[in-house]
Amino acid sequence: MLIGFLCALGAGLMWGLVFVAPLMLADYPGLVLSFGRYIGFGLIALLPAWFDRRHIAALTRADWMAALRLSLVGNILYYAALATGIQLADAPLPTMMIGTLPLVISICSNWAPGHPSEAIAWRRLAPSLLIIFAGLMLVNASELDQLGRPGNARTISDYALGCFITLGALAAWTWYPIMNARHLKQHPHIRSSTWATAQGLATLPLALAGFIGYGVWTAASGSGYDYPLGPRPLPFIGLMLTLGLCASWLGTLLWNKASQHLPTSLVGQLIVFETLSALLYAFLRRGEMPAPQVLAGIVLLCVGVLLGMQAFQRAQARSRAALAGE
Numbered sequence: 001m002l003i004g005f006l007c008a009l010g011a012g013l014m015w016g017l018v019f020v021a022p023l024m025l026a027d028y029p030g031l032v033l034s035f036g037r038y039i040g041f042g043l044i045a046l047l048p049a050w051f052d053r054r055h056i057a058a059l060t061r062a063d064w065m066a067a068l069r070l071s072l073v074g075n076i077l078y079y080a081a082l083a084t085g086i087q088l089a090d091a092p093l094p095t096m097m098i099g100t101l102p103l104v105i106s107i108c109s110n111w112a113p114g115h116p117s118e119a120i121a122w123r124r125l126a127p128s129l130l131i132i133f134a135g136l137m138l139v140n141a142s143e144l145d146q147l148g149r150p151g152n153a154r155t156i157s158d159y160a161l162g163c164f165i166t167l168g169a170l171a172a173w174t175w176y177p178i179m180n181a182r183h184l185k186q187h188p189h190i191r192s193s194t195w196a197t198a199q200g201l202a203t204l205p206l207a208l209a210g211f212i213g214y215g216v217w218t219a220a221s222g223s224g225y226d227y228p229l230g231p232r233p234l235p236f237i238g239l240m241l242t243l244g245l246c247a248s249w250l251g252t253l254l255w256n257k258a259s260q261h262l263p264t265s266l267v268g269q270l271i272v273f274e275t276l277s278a279l280l281y282a283f284l285r286r287g288e289m290p291a292p293q294v295l296a297g298i299v300l301l302c303v304g305v306l307l308g309m310q311a312f313q314r315a316q317a318r319s320r321a322a323l324a325g326e
Contacts, residue, residue: 004260004262023086049201055191084162
């Protein structure tokens with residue numbers, strides 16, 4: 001249990017980096033950050049692919065097409081939207097919005113076709129949803145107050161657009177785990193490590209093509225971006241490799257290890273470490289303590305997500321008990 005808990009904490013600390021990187025490279029477009037991160041991840045995936053080449057070679061054309069779709073939506077589009085949203089709205093509220101993912105994924109997967117026995121009534125979810133909404137509104141009020149302070153160049157329109165774009169990231173990463181789990185269930189012979197490596201390999205050509213395409217667009221439009229490596233090449237390369245290694249590879253490795261040592265009902269709730277780590281990094285970068293209302297909002301978000309997850313777990317336990325009784 002202790003090993004599993006520490007691995008989940010380590011994964012959260014690694015994943016939290018992806019929320020602060022767009023602020024550290026605020027002069028780089030979100031698309032460039034996404035392409036750079038996944039070029040790094042794809043290059044890192046070449047090493048495990050070599051050692052797992054027998055299983056990689058056994059994947060079918062349909063498997064590779066699925067890996068391409070999942071990589072496009074769950075990797076490149078997700079992080080491009082997230083990075084852009086954070087650069088426009090700063091990190092706290094977008095981080096809180098992404099922190100609702102465990103509950104949003106549970107709602108969407110359980111209301112999807114084929115899972116009617118696991119669906120639960122909205123009245124059972126209402127308390128957790130109201131608590132989450134209250135937490136988001138507290139942080140939203142604090143961030144709107146930040147906009148009026150001296151030295152803050154963000155406008156309300158930037159803030160609103162950033163939050164809206166973050167909803168796109170939320171949608172992308174809601175779709176990804178549902179479709180990823182569906183493919184693995186339909187193809188149980190594929191090992192999870194092989195599938196993760198395959199997605200890394202599938203991401204590499206997509207990211208390279210996108211990066212080259214962005215360069216063509218930059219040249220044609222006369223954009224002010226200094227293609228290819230931007231105004232600060234060394235920090236850009238270093239941070240992209242760090243995200244590719246720590247967030248994409250090491251974070252996933254630690255999370256898989258945690259999943260092996262902890263009950264499923266617990267490990268799903270520990271993804272809250274990602275949200276807490278991202279908020280910690282964001283406020284460290286600001287050099288200030290979170291306001292009391294932000295701290296209250298963070299607590300409400302965590303409580304709401306945990307209550308919602310427990311509601312789904314109770315519903316699934318009742319469904320299994322009913323099936324066993326039959």
